[in-house]
Structure formats: C-alpha cells, structure tokens
Amino acid sequence: MQEEQLVYGLKKKDELSWIHCHNLAFKFLGGIPAVIRPDNVKTAVIKGQGPKGTLNRIYQNYARDLGFHINPARAGYATDKGKAEAKVKLVKRKLSFEGVEVKSIEGLQAFSDETLKKEMMRLTCPSTGKSVYETLIEERKSLRPLPSEMPEPFDIIVTRKVHNDCLVNFEGHSYSVPFQYVGSFVQVRGCAGKVKIFKDQKLIATHPRHTERLLVIDQSHYEGKSTKDVASPEKLGKVTRALLECFDIPVEKRAVKVYEKLVEVIG
Template identity: 30%
Template sequence: MKRVSMRKISEVLRLHFKLGLSLRQSANATGTSRGSVSNYCTRFKELAVDIDRFLSLNEMMQEQLFYPECGCGITPQASKVMPDYITIHHELKKKQQSKVTLALLHEEYKEAHPTNAYSYTQFREHYVRFLNQINPSMRQVHIAGEKVFVDYSGLTIPIVNQKTGEVYKAQIFVAVLGASGYTFVHASYSQKQRDFILSHVLAYDFFGGTPKIVVPDNLKSAVIKHSKKEGVVINESYAALARHYTMAVTPARPYKPKDKAKVELGVKGIQRWILARLRHHTFFSVDELNAALSNLLDLYNHKIIKRIAKSRTELFKELDQPFLQALPLQRYLYKEFKEATVAQNYHIFLEGCEYSVPYQYLGLRVQVWHSSHSVDIHYKGTKIAIHPKLHFVGQVSTLHEHMPSHHQYQSEKTNPGRFLNWANTIGAHTLS
C-alpha cells in the first residue's frame, strides 16, 4: 500500500495539535479521510514528542520518528528465535544495580540460541520496534527504585458539608513509581503546601520506602522558580522533606511533556478506573473519600497490563521494591519556613506573636521553622532558640537567658514572685 507523504501527515498534525482543529476539520482541510487523520494523531501521541519540535524537523527525520520500522530492512524470520523483549526491557530497568547492557543481553540470547539467533543489529532494531508498540511511559527505561513522579489530577471530587450544604472540591494527588508504574492516590482539601507534603509522606509509607529522586510538576508548593536563566529554586519546606527522606528533587522541565509522561498516564488511569467509578457517590469528608479511593486503588494496581502481561503490583515487587531506600525511623513532621530579622527588643515576629532570641543576634537575619507545636530559630545552620508555638495574636515568649544582664536584673526586680519570696522570709502574715 502506498504510504502518504510525510508533508501531508505533518500538515494534519499541525492543524490538529497546533491550531486545535478537530479531526473532521483537519481531514476536510487536507483532503484526507477522517480514519487516516485519527490514525496519524494516535501514532503521534504515542511518540511523546513536542509538536513544535516535530514540525521543525525535516521530512526525513520526521519519517524516521513516525515510521521507525522504515529502512531497517528487518522482518521476523521463521528460522530465528524472537527474543523475549518484555524480560529484556525489565532487565534494562535494573541496569543501575546490575550494570546490564543491551549488548550483554544479546550475548546471553545468542548463548541460549547459538544456531538461530538474530545478529546484534537485528536484535537491537526489533527492541526499538517493541518500544514503539508500548505507551510513552513504558517506552522510557526508568531505572528500578530511582524515581517517583508526582502531580495532581485535573479532576476533583466534591465533598459536601453536611451542616451547611457547602460543596468543596477535593484535590487528588497521584504518585507513580518510574520502573513499575505502581501508583498511590490521596485526596486532600487543597493543593497548599501542608496538604501537598502530607500526601508525599503517606505515599512513601504506602510504598514502604523511597526512591532516590522525586519528580514534581512546577507547583508553587514544590518549585519557587524554574528558568534557564536562574535555574531551579526549590521551596525550602519541600527541600526539607526531601532531605529527611534522603531524596533529590528534579522538577519536570516546563513544556516538556515527556519528562512527566509516567505520572500523566498514571493520572489518566486513576481518572478512568477510579474517579469515574465514584461519580455517583456523595462524600461528606476527605477521610470518607480516601477510604473509597484505597479500595479501588488496590484493584487498579492489581489490574493486568495487557502488553506486559503483569500487574503494577507484580512489577513493583520485581522492580522497584527491592531497590527502595528504607524509611527513616520517624515520619517527617511538617514545618513552615520563613526568614525574619531580630528586632531591637531581641525578638522576632511570627504570625502576630513574638519570640525571643539571644540578644547577641540583634539586627541579624535568622531562619525560622515553625509547626503547630514549636518554633525553632536558626542562624547560619545553628539552632539558637526554641519556643512552644503561641496561638493568640499579641502573645510573647521570652526566655530569661536571652536577655542582656541589665534586663535580667530589671526583670527579676519587678518579678512578683521575687516579692512573694521576700515576704515569706519575714513571716506568714506578711506573705498573706
């Protein structure tokens, strides 16, 4: 069958993906059948290539991407044994630990089939063809135990306040391990940092360990800035979470969909197989919603992936689980971060309250970590003060040892307890 010119296919893709024309409109504009247009668009989606990048290539390069089997001159031969590329693909995911290469796997394949094995060139080309038959996230060779991808679903679930009837939109957090696709999902009332970090902590508990790298999208709760000029600036609270779990943060690059293909497919799977099933349910709290999500999540992770013939749970136990880092002894306790300048009264201001620091730090810039229970104040990495968290505007927490000596004297001089102790030395009637 005669192949359509790459120029026409490129124009179809430009109209549909660049200009947003429908399949029918693109077909009419190019004189191509709607079925062919649908096939071109489906094939292009599987490439996981940015449309602008694709259009910038010449026709020969576009054709090599679009028809990777073209020009290889290889067809399956009855006299040769086709390698088990599913097993080979899984072996390559473990290459960081086992140092295995495609060349070594070919040598082992030849040893097993000395008289009817493909050459290395054919072996490699058939593997490339195998990769182009599976989805974009599986196509990437993610190293076992190396990465977890995190993002929020665009779809939300309504939560009804039984007392007022007010409806809240629960946000759906999704975490996907790179090698296995093993997935965690958690609902919260917002995407704010406190909820965002709690979802991570629960995900790591669910996995029973942590990979080396977390790949978030460019949410403000994770990334303050991500540009070529200034580089990546990670939110300090999110960086502290990563340090606690001995992880690195490598955000997905803006406008690079391939960087987050794994989690985007995970989000789609969660939307289709879990959130869609809950569309007729009414929930009155996120706890109730999370209980329902948990039950469906087990079914989702146990679902067999047709092209791989294994479930995400099986892949997790085989690939990611053996290489995850052990969890720390204590869960991460969420703390917010801010910087403050020590005022003339050797106190810093935080949420309408004042907390003292040693007077020697007067006028200096300090780092403040605060939770619902405590306030820790640091200067250049050294903790210089700790206070219980105050909860009412106007309250002041002053430690005696933070005062200059003349302030300590004045404080003791005007301390009511000091007068009571003095009266008690005279007698009970004086004290009363």
C-alpha cells in the same frame, strides 16, 4: 517507580497540603526515592521551569531533610512525565463514583485507596512481569528507609539570630530557645498550629503558633549549666516564676487558687 497509583483528597492546594501529600506518599511507598520529579507548580518551583527553575525554598528544605533530589519536569518534554500523565487519565477513568455515596474526605480516601489497590494488583508491570503491587513491595528494598518521624508540614521558613535574652522573632511574636544557642542563627518553621525551631536540622524548641500572647517562653530554656561560650542565665525568683506560671493560663481559665498562690508567694 512510575507504575504505582496513589490519590489523596485534600481541601487546599497550599504548601502545607503539598508537604502533607508527600509524607503520605512516602509512607505508602515504604521509603524515600532518590529523585522526585514534580510538575512546575508554585509549591515546587517558584520561577522558571525544569532543572533550571528556582525551587520553592520550603520544598527544598523538606527535600534536604529527607535526602531526596528534586528534578522538576521540563515543559514540552513528554518523556519527562509521560507515564505520570497517562496514569492520571487512567485514575480518572477508574475512580468512578457512580452509585457510590461518599460523605467525607476520609470516605473518599478509603474508596480511592481500595479501588486503586485492586487495580495495581490486576495490572502487570512490564519490567518485572509481576503485578504492579508485587513490584512495589520488591522496589521498597531500594528506597531510603523512612525516618522514625516524618517532617511536619510547614508553610513558612526563615532564619533568625537568637538574641541575648534567648528569644527569636517570628510573625510578630518572640519565642524562646535554649540559652546555649544565644548568638547562633537558627531555622524557624511555621507549622500547622506550631512553631518549630531548628539548629543544624536538629529540633531545639517547639511552641504554639498564632497565640494571643506575643511573648512565648518555655522556662526550661533558661535552665542548665554554662557552656564555654555562653553563661547560664540567673535563676528566677519565686515571685517572677509564679507570675509566669499565672500568665501561662488564659485569663478565662484561671481558677481562684492561681491568684491565691500568687498572693501567698508575694507575701
């Protein structure tokens, strides 16, 4: 699928933006191609170039989630990305902003989407004889279907062992996971404002990221029946539970009633 033209405007060129752009592109295409051929940017290849280069681990895990193969372009081989380079030049010529007033990233996106869609409807695909846009619609049948939910962009990924207290350490914080995973190794991803924890590519916990509180606990992770390998934790008493509920609310947002309830429980 080398005839399609898509452009996305973002404020950064970091890993979060790289993954976000892929999500947008796959939604536009209507599916997941079997192979993606990126250039040798650090968000894709951290060392070397081409198929022998060392892939960025974050990008590699993202590709594994969606089921596509990464085949980086070789430096100096025009055949590896010749059409893509030509499309870049074409897009630069077509996206003329002369006389166009754009006040936001969203406005820029809407303008480029409309301009390039018209161009794809005008151009003919050499292999099908139909317009590039009509060919795109037909080629969607050959793509892997999109998942019900696209992976959330992330800029950090690590493997951590779940301690006996159901916690994993990440970025100086401790986050809880369901007690059934005690002793297991899990994958922790740092997303935009969130920490997501996976086991065997299954999401098992989500927490807010970069909180002032260093201990972030979801009390439901300590509830449930024992498994053959892990015993369920002892249930919390009323006082401990009330304290945790109080701590879940920032000091500046705690109403007097919160403290009144705490005093009532303590007796």
